[in-house]
Amino acid sequence: DFFFPAISGATTQLALLLERLLLNPHVLAKMQAEIDDVVGHGRLPTLDDRIKLSYIEATLRKSLRIDTLVPSGMPHVALHDTTLRGYDIPKGTLLMLGLTDIHNQRDVWGDPEVFRPERFFDSNGRLSLAKDVSVPFGAGKRLCAGETFARNTMSLVVAALA
Numbered sequence: 773d774f775f776f777p778a779i780s781g782a783t784t785q786l787a788l789l790l791e792r793l794l795l796n797p798h799v800l801a802k803m804q805a806e807i808d809d810v811v812g813h814g815r816l817p818t819l820d821d822r823i824k825l826s827y828i829e830a831t832l833r834k835s836l837r838i839d840t841l842v843p844s845g846m847p848h849v850a851l852h853d854t855t856l857r858g859y860d861i862p863k864g865t866l867l868m869l870g871l872t873d874i875h876n877q878r879d880v881w882g883d884p885e886v887f888r889p890e891r892f893f894d895s896n897g898r899l900s901l902a903k904d905v906s907v908p909f910g911a912g913k914r915l916c917a918g919e920t921f922a923r924n925t926m927s928l929v930v931a932a933l934a
Contacts, residue, residue: 781841782922786929788839789832796887802827803934817931819924825931826899830889832926837875837906838887845869845907846914875906 793800806827811817822829850865861867876884881891894900909916916922 779925781918782925782929784841785835785839785922786926789835789926789930790933792835792838792887799831799887799889800934802889803831803930807931807934811931817928819928821931822924822927825927826893827889828927828931828934830892830899832923832930833892833904833906834887834889836908837881837904838884840871840875840906840908842908843870843872845871845910871907875908880905 793803806825807817810824811821817825845868848867848869850861850863850867852863854861875881878884892899892901892903894903909919909922
């Protein structure tokens with residue numbers, strides 16, 4: 773129940789990322805330069821390298837945001853009557869979070885359709901996870917159990933291919 777969704781999701785996400793890299797060769801060139809600098813030529817990247825591969829991490833985060841595999845989060849139920857942005861929501865209403873909408877908000881991302889991993893870097897050029905407000909694996913108690921596996925797998929595969 774755990775292994776198949778994690779592998780199939782990571783495989784699909786990697787295919788979408790490869791398509792993005794073909795369309796954005798300048799991103800691939802930056803990834804390759806980072807691999808050459810951090811890993812070198814005598815070995816394959818390891819998980820220990822992942823923290824030093826900030827451009828690859830930013831590229832993966834961009835890919836997960838721009839090509840969200842699951843368009844909505846897990847359903848929730850309103851526990852009491854409430855109002856949200858002028859809409860009355862009765863107790864017991866089934867609520868679905870639109871991840872695609874979250875990941876494409878212009879007021880958050882500016883130009884969400886542009887494949888620009890640099891948006892995840894701060895003004896000092898360091899990877900800033902605080903700038904990543906996407907939730908491709910969900911959030912809270914319903915966070916995807918395969919998130920760490922998927923991120924690690926994608927990072928290793930992309931770093932090995934770059």
